Amino acid sequence: MGTEKFVEYERKRLNKIASLRLPNQFMIIGVMVVAISIITMMLRAFALEGDTQWLKLLLQKTLLVGLLLMSLSKDKIEDEMTIGLRSQSYAIAFIIGVIYALVMPYVEYGVSNVVHSGGESYKDLGDFQVLLFMLMIQLLFYHTLKRYR
Secondary structure (H helix, E strand, O other), rough: OHHHHHHHHHHHHHHHHHOOOEEEEHHHHHHHHHHHHHHHHHHHHHHHOOOHHHHHHHHHHHHHHHHHHHHOOOOOOOOOOHHHHHHHHHHHHHHHHHHHHHHHHHHHHHHHHHHHHOOOOOOOOOOHHHHHHHHHHHHHHHHHHHHHH
């Protein structure tokens, strides 16, 4: 009997984590965080001089947090259809993200060798680039699927 209670408890915890949704207001907060991060990234690139590597890393993390807030926030009308579309968009983003992470380094390597003909070295993708791509794909597919439901 103890094992069944443990399994049921774990199932409830997993369902709680899987159904995590933030209130609708977090979409606005996420959009503001993303906008501020992008504007500050442009200012850093064009206006600031000196060693601002710490600022670049901070802005990358805040951009990811803003996109995550947008991804986890509920719609104004949340029903079974939107929950299903959201899970489909997460699955699509995961699959495309894995393919992107596997293929893109070779594409960059090939293009850089064609352009620079100096024998560029192979570079692996960073975590920021993969996470940013996956979150953007998830949001894009979710809103596209929602529009054409």
